[in-house]
Amino acid sequence: MKQFIIFVRKEFYHIFRDRKSLLIIIMMPVVQIILFGFALTNEIKDSNIAILDNSKDVATAEIIHRLDASRYFSVARNLNTQKDIETAFKTGKIRLVVVFQPGFQQTLLHTNHAQVQLIADATDPNTATTVTNYATNIIRDYQNDLNVLVATPYMIAPQIRMLYNPQLKGAYNFVPGVMAMILIIISAMMTSVSIVREKEINTMEVLLVSPLKPLLFILSKAIPYMFLSLVNVSTILIVSVTLLEVPINGSLLLLMLEALLFITTAVSLGLMISNVTASQQTAQMISLLGLMLPTLLLGGFMFPIESMPKPLQFMSNLVPSKWFFIIVKNVMIKGLGFKMIWKETLILLGMTLFFLSISLSKFKTRLA
């Protein structure tokens, strides 16, 4: 146990004395999240919207007024027919079209139930989700104000249509995506590099000759980077909740546990890399090309997997990041519980055990 403690402490010395690398490790997630985040939030203010008001009554006028008065929207055009919607999107810089059914107020007053259609340009899925969310909230506010005075509540149901990208690939994707990417880089690359460095400076020979157990060596190498990765997960979550207002809808504990599982996956991949490489550069290259690229390309958050050719779709199943990405999206964004992600968790767990057993069994107790 004492061996373990002093080894882990030594690793932390290495980490904390290399100030530049430490700064990069700590700041990288923050910078990435903010970069993605600002690209998103800046555009939402004063988005141009168009209105197709088939009812033209007091209620619709009030809703339109509220939309226009909010800081998110300004009404740029009034449309006359259904056909105009398509042209509005194509010609103007319209983000959202709000369509009121004929006799909106009457329906609302008589049946307590009316519909409003929100049509968004989903080529930019992040923006599309955000604008429809904002519009929905404004309409809901109006509905709540009405309901203060009456016994049976009125219901205005916004019907959302996403044009051009109905599946809304990419919305809120960047938080889970950045998380997967950062964890893969930090955990796998740092672990492998720190082991390979021992080989480079020949301390590995002395450690091998010592009574130190291989498992203890591996654990002591893995733990500090797992810890750092958990710090990263926390920063990513804090930054996304506070700065970007991306909520954590599901259980935080579940999210952290799943992150820990994925970190273990990444660390075992790092161990595998360190088994087959002898120089720090090679370890870095393999981590970047072998782990980060598949995460970016096949992880599902940059490019929708559904639209890929079949072979690539199949390959994406082998990328651990894909499963972690699905898990985080479901837990964090959709607020789903463990029941909905147990399959993905199981797959990830299986992969981790597979990688871990390979790297443990291949760990060399000799040099060649």
Place this chain on the structure above:
Amino acid sequence: MPSIAVENIIKKYGSKKEPVTALDDVSLEVSKGELFGVIGPDGAGKTSLFRILTTLLLADSGTATVDGFDVVKQYKEIRNRIGYMPGKFSLYQDLTVEENLRFFATIFNTSIQENYELIKEIYVQIEPFKDRRAGKLSGGMKQKLALCCALIHRPSVLFLDEPTTGVDAVSRKEFWEMLKALKQQGISILVSTPYMDEAELCDRVALIQSGKIMSIDMPQHIIQKFTKTMWSVRSAEMVRLLNDLQHYSNTEKCYAFGEFHHLVLKNESGGKDEILQYLQHLAHHEIELHLAQPNIEDCFIELMGNNKS
């Protein structure tokens, strides 16, 4: 029981088609408390031998034991009782002197206090710098720290692979003095070096070249085996002298050796006068010529010549 016993070790690297033989049928024995030197140039197979004995590498054939334990089957026992300083061993540069020492002590299941007596004499020299990072130490001090780290668990056998390579003459002398002191503590030491002059500081040496041991003995015995007469020659023009002597018909071998050239003749009957005559004939002046006492380097050169032919 010998501390180290090596029997007919063969180690090859590279592909099966073009194997490179690192160790070619090497056998040697080191007794308890002996300071044993493996002397040879880079690429002679020293490091391979050390790695096989420290259980880091498997030999292709042959057997070896350290402290009575087999290097293949009982490697764990060996790892518990040996100290090892690999070639170009550089410690953790970003850890301080004390942190390095404490780390290696703990890894070997001991503490600095437990075996402080053993390293005390060496450690006091670097103790004033114990809070300095190892990367900022001088070459000599790094070497002392590395030795402390290899000794901290009181090993019964100490393996030092080229501890003095690239180190200046003064630090080298100090290092050998430390090894002598350690020998008094009953630790068997196997040390390798490319510097021939260090052979005379060992109890026994193995001269190794191209994976083969050319000679194993006490240094003075190796020198005694050099039975040829050897001359030391110098003149005002050393380069021309060497060239002229190498072209002399009675020369068996002539090479530079410090301020003199060492000369071995094919036929000694002519003696000193014959050489002098030859040199005067070639207009050399300030000639000095006397019988030379061969040393290990002369023996090494002689043995290398025998091996080649």
Place this chain on the structure above:
Amino acid sequence: MTETVITADKLTKKFGDFIATNEISFEVKKGEIFGFLGANGAGKTTAMRMFCGLLMPSSGAASVAGFDVYKQTEQIKKSIGYMSQRFSLYEDLTVKENIRFYAGIYGMSRSAIKEKSVLLLNQLNLSGEVNTLVKSLPLGWKQKLAFSVAIFHEPKIVFLDEPTGGVDPITRREFWNLIYQAAERGITIFVTTHYMDEAEYCNRVSIMVDGKIEALDTPRNLKKTYAAKSMDEVFLQLVRGAKRGE
């Protein structure tokens, strides 16, 4: 009077408070074999880097091959060769590729390279190994080849940093034969070594202690001055008192 190719006049290099090289002054003549000795950390490497135009001196003056070390570093680099034990040839290139590469750097023409490499390879008995990767050559051959490549462009001066470390005794002597031949052709040799017998092969030897040149003379005179039997003893006498390390 033979031409002077290196002059140093109170050449000093400071790193912060640390004086790595402290007012060193000397001259080296054309064709001379100049041994540059000192303990680890005495300041040899720093001095050598200043002469090679890699490091700007803090004060003092120096010229190499007639060029000023402050202003004419480009010209200096063209007139010198450099070889060290640690870095010499590219292991993953063949003998021929290494020669072509280094000669190419110094702007030699294709035909000149071709002509000269045939001569060189014959001289080193390496004609059969033209297309061999350098890493599969024995160390001794590598070092000899590295030296030959370093003087391939006929520099005025060649700087050798511990060129014979770890080399067997026969090859070490063959290496020194190459040095002698080069010196006879008029190439100045500036060499560091840890082998004290090699110090004897030099025309003159300087010994650096703690950044200063403590002794500079022919090996013979040094031994006389310090009443020592060998250069080893001279070195020990001077360096034992050294205070600092690397």
